[in-house]
Amino acid sequence: MSAVVAEHEHDEHHDHGPQKGLLRWVITTNHKDIGTLYLVFSLAMFFIGGAMAMIIRAELFEPGMQFVDPQFFNSMTTMHALVMVFGAVMPAFVGLANWMIPMMIGAPDMALPRMNNMSFWMLVAGVLLLASTLFMEGGAPASGWTLYPPLVLQTGAALPFAIFSVHLLGISSIMGAINIIATIFNMRAPAMTLMKMPLFVWTWLITAFLLIAIMPVFAGAVTMLLTDRFFDTSFFDAAGGGDPVLYQHIFWFFGHPEVYVMILPTFGVASTIIPVFARKPLFGYSSMVYATASIAFLSFIVWAHHMFTVGMPVAGELYFMYATMLIAIPTGVKVFNWTATMWKGSMTFETPMLFSIAFVVLFTIGGFTGLMMSIAPSDFQYHDTYFIVAHFHYTLVPASVFILMAAGYYWLPKWTGNMYNERIGKLHFWLSAVSVNILFFPQHFLGLAGMPRRIPDYAVQFADWNMISSIGGFIFGISQLLFLYIVIDTIKGGTGEKATDEVWEDAHKHGLEWTLPSPPPYHTFTTPPATVPTEHI
Amino acid sequence: MNKTKQLLAGLILMAFGLGTAQAAYTLNLMKGVTEISNDIYDLHMLILWICVFIGIVVFGTMFYSIYHHRKSKGHKAEQFHENTTVEIIWTIIPTLILVGMAIPATKAMLELDDVQESEMSIKVTGWQWKWEYEYLDNGIHFFSNLDEASNKARQIDSGIDPRTVPHYLLNVDKPLVIPVKKKIRFVFTAADVIHSWWVPDLGWKKDTIPGFINEAWTSVDEPGTYRGQCTELCGKDHAFMPIVVVAMEQADYDAWVKKTQEEAAKGPDLNDQSHDELVSKGAGVYAKNCASCHMAGGEGVPGTFPAITGSSIVTGDVKAQAELVLNGKGMMPAFGKMLDASELAQVITYTRNALGNSVGDEIQPKAIQELLPEGAAPAASTEKAEPQEQVDASAEMSLDDLVARGESVYAQNCASCHMADGSGMPGTFPALTASPVVTGDIDAQVDLMLNGKGMMPAFGNTLNAVDFAAVVAYTRNKLGNSVGDFIQPSAIQSLQSAMPAEDDDE
Incomplete structure (x- = not known):
């Protein structure tokens, strides 16, 4: 009897270790492996999308056309956005969710591990399909990531491939979202009640609902493009009784919540990191949860603020203006909360905290310009200018991307068991924080002075700020190689200093993941923990 | 050296975050x-x-x-x-x-x-990649392209420093001319994809959407030249379709109108030109109108824009080529509307005998003119419509009076969609010429105009009874129609008074 048990245990151990060789990464259903796959993939896409941005900034370095054809330039702006949104930022947060949510809620794995594997590989297929359009006759899509008809219907052979790629990415995102919701609702440790969950888990739960609601809408919109182009429908063609503006309404019904898909988990990570380095609980845990839910709700009823100039009735303009202004309230609550969390704390400034503080400041600047743009009459000047480009890059690069960097530095020691090189980490931070402002701040001036977005060449009065912006862009781009170096270096052993279980002072009071060894074993919380930390609440 | 200095100045400015007024x-x-x-x-x-x-x-x-x-x-x-x-x-x-x-x-x-009570109307149509302007009150009509100096300098590896080009990328061949201190209503539409018309000094931009009409208004205080650009991504040359608005004092504007109308009345030069002259002048027309898509060397963009070099169309029947160029097909716009017969003959001859082709033949402006639709140039009307004029709807009016009055009412209210000659925009706005509605039962037409239908707005509350009757008479007896009947203003007035009053903000 006892021999049977022993053998059984032995079998179990054998079966459940990681597979040897490369096949491990193809067939894995382990949340940590899949999290790693997502993170590595998104980092690779961050560099590919970044390379496209470098081409854009090189062409814009000086007035006149120097390097690329205008059509290819348009392909670059389109592909840069699609790759960064669907290939880099979203998958990076899914990677963090895969790694951290089970460990944060005391679950052994994700609820649907095989679907988890499938959603990752579908993402890879989708992004590769999208990238393949670069080599097709007629070039990659060049109508902007918004894919507005009728322009997008002029795309060459790439159009059906791009649309199919959007379908794959959508299915992948929906499966990931279902998995996250199922995991959070069913697999929490008994002591982990909803209102004790770390904010990263909360924000992802809300984000997952957003994804399920919006991805089918986007899939529907691009399918209508497909049938307009190939099956003689006229959804968006006035000649057949359709309306090109209908597409914009559908797109932005997806598109506005989509930008919150990229920012809500960002809020979650910031709310997780700041209390640890301020050595204080988050100022208002429940108000943060409610603010996140309010922002998510509002995101569904403000879409047409992207379309103030399409000729809506004035009542529509006013409604969307008022609704959009409301978003400032829950967003303000968040910023005040982070500030109050730092207030009278005992702060230290390791790299994750530096990136988080820069996030709060620079995201707030992006929020201010967002508020300015919500004012409909003013938006008749700002719309489709570099002011908009500056605005959304402030909310994406020094916000989402900085927080992804912060998350990387924060959890790398946990994931690898090695400390990263703090000195190079800080160098990476300062180079990034300074250059990102040289890159994007002048774009506010350009937009206000009258430079439209998505142009490969410009009037000479815009020359100086463009040159400065490009210089900032090149420094920012090169600085990110430091991050790549640090990641590889840390995996290989880093400074040689082994990470402790809690890594950061008293972190075990803030999250379950810090009660596990560093690196955590392949399987964690096979039995749920009896108690959960509550310091963050 | 100069560049470095400017850059330094820029950096210093940024360092201090100064918002000082530096030109x-x-x-x-x-x-x-x-x-x-x-x-x-x-x-x-x-x-x-x-x-x-x-x-x-x-x-x-x-x-x-x-x-x-x-x-x-x-x-x-x-x-x-x-x-x-x-x-x-x-x-x-x-x-x-x-x-x-x-x-x-x-x-x-x-x-x-609030576009109410405007004093004149201009229709703006966005094209890939130029603007078309139509003055609905006086029939002036022209296309506005990027100016030649900018167009040369903006070509890749042109070797021209954009800093030496005056108003690089913000200059056009023919600017939009408007009078100052007048409330001008703009109506916007587009011929191909969505564009957006933006002059920052006017304070707004408006999307131009194919198949739809948008409105906006302006009233410029100061004479001057104001520059802007297309602000909605519209394809390859989105960056190269600027807008220039020249605001003039009323007297200068009137002189400009007179001069422009006189030039338009002269029409194109239809005299035969030598083969060499056609080819050499055609090169300029090609660079301005064709090279964006078909490329300067005629090689096209595989998969998107066909090559001219060796093209079976260009090297085939000259008349078939001319018809394609005049009427367009798919993404190829109809150049019959944009270029005059002389320019068309030049550019067609050029493509057949340059860019690697050497067919050896030519086409003369006269032959082109025959292929163009009957000259339907709107008669220049100098009458000004008085929008708030008090009218006596009870007076009986003759058909001739109504038709005469109807012309300007039509130009103000109908021509932006149904076109000045009633030809409409196929697929989007129905033609009025030979329309079953306009040539059918008059009461049905009046009912449609009073209450609108689909994209057709309800004119019952926006036109007074006399103008309404006048435009009914005009459409039924002009624009290629000759039904012969009309309706009296008094009859319209009784129909209007039976309508439910809505948004009566007059």
Whole structure:
């Protein structure tokens, strides 16, 4: 009897270790492996999308056309956005969710591990399909990531491939979202009640609902493009009784919540990191949860603020203006909360905290310009200018991307068991924080002075700020190689200093993941923990 | 050297964050030259200063905390959290600030939207990649392209420094000319994809959408030249379709109208030209109108724009080529509307005998003129419609009086969609010439016009009875129609008075 048990245990151990060789990464259903796959993939896409941005900034370095054809330039702006949104930022947060949510809620794995594997590989297929359009006759899509008809219907052979790629990415995102919701609702440790969950888990739960609601809408919109182009429908063609503006309404019904898909988990990570380095609980845990839910709700009823100039009735303009202004309230609550969390704390400034503080400041600047743009009459000047480009890059690069960097530095020691090189980490931070402002701040001036977005060449009065912006862009781009170096270096052993279980002072009071060894074993919380930390609440 | 200096100056400016008025460095929104642009500027500054103030308070608090409440200074963390009073305060104060912002914003929005009581109308059509302007009151009509100097300099590896080109990328061959201190209504549409018409000094931009009409208005205070650009991505040459508006005093504007109408009346030069002349002049027409897509060397863009070199169309039957160029096909626009017979003959001859082709033949302007639709150039009407004129709807009017009056009513209200000659825009706006509605039962036509249908607006509340009867008579007896009947203003008035009054803001 006892021999049977022993053998059984032995079998179990054998079966459940990681597979040897490369096949491990193809067939894995382990949340940590899949999290790693997502993170590595998104980092690779961050560099590919970044390379496209470098081409854009090189062409814009000086007035006149120097390097690329205008059509290819348009392909670059389109592909840069699609790759960064669907290939880099979203998958990076899914990677963090895969790694951290089970460990944060005391679950052994994700609820649907095989679907988890499938959603990752579908993402890879989708992004590769999208990238393949670069080599097709007629070039990659060049109508902007918004894919507005009728322009997008002029795309060459790439159009059906791009649309199919959007379908794959959508299915992948929906499966990931279902998995996250199922995991959070069913697999929490008994002591982990909803209102004790770390904010990263909360924000992802809300984000997952957003994804399920919006991805089918986007899939529907691009399918209508497909049938307009190939099956003689006229959804968006006035000649057949359709309306090109209908597409914009559908797109932005997806598109506005989509930008919150990229920012809500960002809020979650910031709310997780700041209390640890301020050595204080988050100022208002429940108000943060409610603010996140309010922002998510509002995101569904403000879409047409992207379309103030399409000729809506004035009542529509006013409604969307008022609704959009409301978003400032829950967003303000968040910023005040982070500030109050730092207030009278005992702060230290390791790299994750530096990136988080820069996030709060620079995201707030992006929020201010967002508020300015919500004012409909003013938006008749700002719309489709570099002011908009500056605005959304402030909310994406020094916000989402900085927080992804912060998350990387924060959890790398946990994931690898090695400390990263703090000195190079800080160098990476300062180079990034300074250059990102040289890159994007002048774009506010350009937009206000009258430079439209998505142009490969410009009037000479815009020359100086463009040159400065490009210089900032090149420094920012090169600085990110430091991050790549640090990641590889840390995996290989880093400074040689082994990470402790809690890594950061008293972190075990803030999250379950810090009660596990560093690196955590392949399987964690096979039995749920009896108690959960509550310091963050 | 000069560039380095400018760059240094820029960096220094940025370092100090100065918003000083330096001609070369515009950092802020411009005030513009209209009342609405000034209102928007004030609104922009108000919100900006509110944001700056909030920023100083929030970031000030944060940086105070970062400086003082750090572990390295021995600060011990206090463990306070959750304070309902504080949380209510920081929710209510922003709400009040937002209400304060919404009031002036709503006022400006309503003002921006009010196109009523305009004194003249201009129809703007966006094309890939040029603007078409039609003055609905006097029939002036032309296309506006990027000017030649910019077009040359903007080619890849052109070797021309854009800094040496005056108003690089912001200059056109024919600017839009408008009088100052007049309320001008613009109607916008597009021929291919969505564009957006933006002149920052006027204070707004408006999308031009194929198959739909948008409206906006302006009234410029100061004579001057105001420049802008297309602001909705519209394909390859989106960056190269600028807008130039020249605002003139009324007298100068009137002179311009007269001169332009006289030139238009002369028509194109239809005299035969030598083969060499056609080819050499055609090169310029090609560079301006064709090279964006078919490329300067005629090689096209595989998969998107066909090559001219070796093309079976260009090397085939000259008449078939001319018909394609004149009438367009798919993404190829109809150049019959944009170029005159002489230019068309030149560019067609050029493509057949250059760019690697050598067919050896030519086509003369006269042959092109025969292929063009019957000259339906709108008669230049100098009459001005008085929108608020008091009318006596009870008086009996003759058919001739009604038709005469109907012409300007039609130009003001109908021509932007149904076109000045009643030909409509196939697929989008129905033609009135030989239309079953216009040539059928008169009561059915009147009913349709009073109440609208689909995209056709209801004119029952916007036209007075006399104008209404006049335009009915005009459409039934002009524009290629000759039904012969008409309806009296008094009959229209009784129909109008039976209509439910809606949004009566007159």
